[in-house]
Amino acid sequence: MATTTASAANMAAPSVAAPGTEAPGTAAPITEGVTPVLTARGLVKTYGRVVGLDGVDLDLYPGEVLAIIGDNGAGKSTLIKCLTGAEIADAGTIELDGKRVQFRRPEDAKEHGIEAVYQNLAVSPALDVASNLFLGREIRKAGVLGSLLRQLDTKKMRERTREELKRLGITTLQDVTVPIESLSGGQRQAVAVARAAAFGSKVVVLDEPTAALGVRESGQVLDLVRRLRDAGTPVILISHNMPQVFEVADRIHIQRLGRCAATITPQSHSRTDAVAIMTGALEG
Amino acid sequence: MAPPKRRHRVNLKDEDMTPSIETESAAALVFDTAQTPVQRVRSVLHRYPALSPAVVLLISVIVFGMLNERFLLPANLSLITQQVAIVGTVALAQTLIILTAGIDLSVGTAMVLASMVMAVAASENGVAAPVALLMGLVVGLLSGLLNGMLVTKLKLPPFIVTLGTYSIFLALTLLYSKGSTVRGSDMPAIMTWTGKSFPVGGVSVSYGVVIMFVLYVIVAWALVTTAWGRHVYAVGDDPEAARLAGVRTTWVLRSVYISAGSIIAIAAWLQIGRTSAASPNAGADLNLDSITAVVIGGTSLFGGRGTVWGTLLGALIVGVFRNGLSLAGLDVLYQTLAVGILVIVAVSVDQWIRKAR
Numbered sequence: 001m002a003t004t005t006a007s008a009a010n011m012a013a014p015s016v017a018a019p020g021t022e023a024p025g026t027a028a029p030i031t032e033g034v035t036p037v038l039t040a041r042g043l044v045k046t047y048g049r050v051v052g053l054d055g056v057d058l059d060l061y062p063g064e065v066l067a068i069i070g071d072n073g074a075g076k077s078t079l080i081k082c083l084t085g086a087e088i089a090d091a092g093t094i095e096l097d098g099k100r101v102q103f104r105r106p107e108d109a110k111e112h113g114i115e116a117v118y119q120n121l122a123v124s125p126a127l128d129v130a131s132n133l134f135l136g137r138e139i140r141k142a143g144v145l146g147s148l149l150r151q152l153d154t155k156k157m158r159e160r161t162r163e164e165l166k167r168l169g170i171t172t173l174q175d176v177t178v179p180i181e182s183l184s185g186g187q188r189q190a191v192a193v194a195r196a197a198a199f200g201s202k203v204v205v206l207d208e209p210t211a212a213l214g215v216r217e218s219g220q221v222l223d224l225v226r227r228l229r230d231a232g233t234p235v236i237l238i239s240h241n242m243p244q245v246f247e248v249a250d251r252i253h254i255q256r257l258g259r260c261a262a263t264i265t266p267q268s269h270s271r272t273d274a275v276a277i278m279t280g281a282l283e284g
Numbered sequence: 285m286a287p288p289k290r291r292h293r294v295n296l297k298d299e300d301m302t303p304s305i306e307t308e309s310a311a312a313l314v315f316d317t318a319q320t321p322v323q324r325v326r327s328v329l330h331r332y333p334a335l336s337p338a339v340v341l342l343i344s345v346i347v348f349g350m351l352n353e354r355f356l357l358p359a360n361l362s363l364i365t366q367q368v369a370i371v372g373t374v375a376l377a378q379t380l381i382i383l384t385a386g387i388d389l390s391v392g393t394a395m396v397l398a399s400m401v402m403a404v405a406a407s408e409n410g411v412a413a414p415v416a417l418l419m420g421l422v423v424g425l426l427s428g429l430l431n432g433m434l435v436t437k438l439k440l441p442p443f444i445v446t447l448g449t450y451s452i453f454l455a456l457t458l459l460y461s462k463g464s465t466v467r468g469s470d471m472p473a474i475m476t477w478t479g480k481s482f483p484v485g486g487v488s489v490s491y492g493v494v495i496m497f498v499l500y501v502i503v504a505w506a507l508v509t510t511a512w513g514r515h516v517y518a519v520g521d522d523p524e525a526a527r528l529a530g531v532r533t534t535w536v537l538r539s540v541y542i543s544a545g546s547i548i549a550i551a552a553w554l555q556i557g558r559t560s561a562a563s564p565n566a567g568a569d570l571n572l573d574s575i576t577a578v579v580i581g582g583t584s585l586f587g588g589r590g591t592v593w594g595t596l597l598g599a600l601i602v603g604v605f606r607n608g609l610s611l612a613g614l615d616v617l618y619q620t621l622a623v624g625i626l627v628i629v630a631v632s633v634d635q636w637i638r639k640a641r
Contacts, residue, residue, distance in 0.1 A: 086528060107530045118528050124518040126588040131514055136530030138511035150510040182327075195529075 035098060036061050037234050038083065038114075038203050043092035045078050052078035053089065054258035060203060065225060065235045067245040070255030071278055076238045077119065079255065080205050083236070084116040085109035096202065107136070115200030117192040119207040119238075125181035129173060130154070130161040132180055133195045164198045165190075168224060186217025193224050197233065204228055205236040210244060222248050242271050254278055329637045333582040333590055336633060337597035340580075344601060348608030355611050358487040364603045366481075369492045370558060372599040373551035374570045375577035376499055377544035379595040382578050383507075384520040384540050385587025386435065386442035391548055392570030393453035394427040396563075399552035400457050403466035403562030406475050413472035421549040427453060428545020432538040446571075454568060461564045468560030478557030492554040499547060504592045516540060520587025576623060577602055580630040584638070601626065 036059040045053040053075045060066050070076045081087035083094065085103030094101055096112055103109045106116070123132050134157045140146035141153045161176045170190045173183070180188055189209055196204045206225065210218035218241075225235050225248055239245050245252060246266045254261045254277045262277050269277075276282035329336050349356040374391050381388045402420035405411040411419070427449065434445040468476045478495060481488040507513035515536045518526035527533045556562050581598030583590025605626065606619045 106528050110530055116528070118525075124521040124525055124529070124588070126517055126521045127514065132529075135514065135518055135526070138514060140511070150512070152509055152511060152514070154509075179331075 034061050037097060039095040039098075040079075040083060041093050041095075043079065043082055043089045043094075045075075045082055045087060045089050051258050053082065053092075055092070056255070056258070056260050058083070058253060058260065060234050060236060061251075062234055063229060063232050064250040065229050065237055065248055067249035067252045068236060068238045068255060069240070069242070069245055069252060069274065069278060070261075074255035074278070075258045076255050077207055080116065080207055080236060080238060081118075083109070083203075084114055084205055086116070086118070110137075110199065113200060113202030114205065115196035115203070116205040117189075117196050117207060117209060119211065123180045123188055123192050126179055128179050129176040129183075129191055130158040132191055133157070133161045133164065133176075133198060135195075137199070160198075161194075164194055168194055168197055169227060170194060170224070172220070184217070185212050186214070186220055189213060189217070189221055190224065193221060193228075197224070197228050200233060202233075203236065204233055205238075207238045208240065209237070210239065210241060218244065242274065245274075246271055256280060326637055326639070333637075334594040334597060336637070337581050337594050337601060337630075341597050341601050341604065344604050344608065348604060348611070351608065352611045355608055360607065360611070362481070362488050362490075364600070364607050365493045366490050366558065367607070368599045368603040369490065369496045370551055370554050370567075371570060371573045371577060371602070372596055373496045373499060373554055374548060375574040375581075375595045375599050376496075376503055376592055377547040377551070378571075378574040378578050379581070379583055379590065379592050380503065380516065380540050380544050380547075381442065382520075382575075382583055382585060383516050383587060383590055384537055385523075385585075386537075386540075387446065387575065387585070388431065388442065388541075388544060389446040389571045390427065390431060390449040390453055391446075391544070391574055392568045393450050393457065394424060394545065395548045395552045395555065395570060396567045397427065397453045397457045397460070398424040398549040399555050399562045399567075400461045400466070400564055402475065402552060403471060403556060404461060406472055407466050407470040413474040416475070417553060420552055421546060424545045424547075424549025424552065425542055426545070427548070428541040428543070429538070431545070432541030435541065436534045436537050450568075450571065457564045461562075463564055465561055465563040465565075468556065471556070471562075475553075476557045476560050478554045479560055480557070490557075492557050495550065495554060499550065500592055500596055503543075503547075507592065512536070512539065517588050520589075522588070573602070576627055579627055579634075582630070582634060584634065585631075598630075 038058070038060040040056065040058040043053045043056045043058075044051075056075065056079055058066075058079065068076050068079065078087060082089040082092075083103075085106045085108045088104060094103070096114070101108075101112055103112075103114075109116070124135060127135065139153045139157050139160070141151045145151040146153070158176050165171075165173055165176070172187050172190065180191060183191070189212075193204075193206065193209060196206070209221050209225075213221065222244060225237060228235055229250075237245070237249065249266060252264050252266065252269075252274060254264065254274060256278060257280075261280075264274065264277070273282060345356075354360055374395060378388055378391055398420040401423045402416050405419050406413050406416035409416075431442070431445055431449055434440055434449070435442050438445075468479075478492040479490060481490040483489075507516060515526065515531045515533075518529070518531055519533050519536050523533050526536075555567060559566065577599035578590070578595050579585065579598070580601050581590065581594030581596070583594055602623055605622050609619045609622060610616070
């Protein structure tokens with residue numbers, strides 16, 4: 001479980017006092033004296049005259065699900081895009097395992113083990129499941145066929161895909177050779193999450209993974225999120241769905257007007273409080 | 285109309301594991317449902333996009349063969365392949381671009397430009413034939429590079445970019461050649477070699493047809509077995525999703541336009557061989573002819589779907605229709621009419637197939 005990982009890292013890690021996250025109720029046990037996997041400080045991102053992020057701090061601790069909530073335009077997606085290299089922040093720093101990193105492209109973040117599933121942009125519909133899982137990092141055949149003729153090892157990729165789906169307990173996808181477009185919404189999302197999970201050794205980021213799904217399919221995706229966390233991978237989850245957030249998150253980062261209004265836990269605050277902080281009715 | 289009822293087959297083995305999720309997942313299986321025969325046909329056609337043009341080609345060959353006994357003579361079949369070689373090669377280039385959800389209106393004039401550079405260099409400038417061919421290849425490659433850079437750097441729609449370069453290449457051709465045709469007899473033999481034939485069991489096959497076929501094999505192989513091929517499809521499917529998945533979309537697009545330009549330069553060589561001349565006024569229509577072949581071949585104009593073999597079949601279907609109708613004694617206008625109807629039917633069928641789930 002998450003807490004075991006946390007206490008193991010307890011000794012060596014100097015406590016990181018988070019300047020800027022002055023919200024009360026932040027002190028959940030999971031964060032005490034543990035080095036965050038991912039730290040962002042003072043992230044700023046503007047689009048012309050529109051301020052997307054106005055100095056955001058964020059900490060992600062080992063083995064936790066950190067939910068990011070906020071109203072439309074609060075900067076949720078911009079925040080995770082900056083964390084995953086899809087956008088470049090104008091100012092601010094990102095540290096991974098205490099080391100400063102700079103992501104100029106999604107590939108840079110991927111190389112560091114940060115994987116993301118972006119809203120509505122998760123998969124290539126015409127390609128099959130295995131091709132989607134390995135899109136952008138295909139496995140080539142060994143020997144001359146691979147190095148000189150650049151031939152792909154389709155068989156190996158399909159095998160690895162089956163293994164990965166099995167590891168994540170995704171049993172709805174029996175055939176990894178079918179094109180994504182013939183799958184249901186939940187199955188597509190499962191493929192996208194599986195891809196992130198397969199390569200996200202450090203952090204997995206999910207942007208509204210359940211937005212287009214029904215109740216049952218949402219449940220399956222949330223289950224995947226839990227399994228990922230239990231396997232030790234911290235997850236950042238953006239969601240509009242308050243019940244889901246309170247069900248699955250260990251901590252909740254509330255974005256408001258391009259800033260972090262507060263970081264709470266499902267234990268410290270109620271859903272009503274969270275909504276109040278989101279809308280500015282309650283000071284974080 | 286009410287949607288057809290779906291029956292769910294529950295895999296009993298799966299039920300032994302964690303119960304709650306497993307029963308749910310069985311219900312989420314979509315492809316494991318009963319289909320009507322029509323739906324089944326549709327999903328097969330969806331999975332193998334080259335199948336419908338193959339069926340059309342087969343039927344049209346049989347029908348034209350019954351209409352006129354001369355149609356199936358080896359000499360006539362050989363003629364059809366030779367007539368198809370140039371548009372088939374250009375359509376191969378066009379397929380690559382359409383797979384990325386682009387379109388290339390400049391293929392015809394780029395080909396003419398390359399052919400004029402080859403011909404003028406080899407005849408008037410006295411450049412050695414291989415070097416002249418290489419110069420043409422470079423011109424084709426550069427034409428592709430120009431299109432590719434305009435599409436990726438300025439982020440202009442490919443339609444607009446190639447509409448512009450269509451005129452630019454046409455003007456450059458006329459300026460360079462001063463509007464005059466270079467005859468094949470004024471060029472070294474290598475230049476017109478592609479028009480020569482060799483016999484294969486009574487049928488004469490031109491070297492141009494062989495070159496076209498080899499190009500198809502190479503491109504098909506690259507599209508199917510390499511990561512680059514997957515990326516071409518992914519970029520055409522959804523460029524942003526591909527980019528976020530780590531595909532270097534700009535690089536993929538440029539490589540596609542450059543490859544297309546190179547293929548077009550080879551088509552220029554085939555053109556010189558086939559017509560035994562290089563004319564600045566030939567081939568500007570190849571843009572629409574190549575798009576026709578691609579579309580009849582079942583490749584989606586929206587990108588991400590299709591095969592090069594479909595395009596070859598599409599080019600052959602057009603060739604068979606034109607040849608068969610003229611053997612049946614119909615006016616050229618009716619051939620054009622038939623091709624027009626074919627395009628619309630092909631796209632309608634394609635739309636219908638796309639609805640398959």
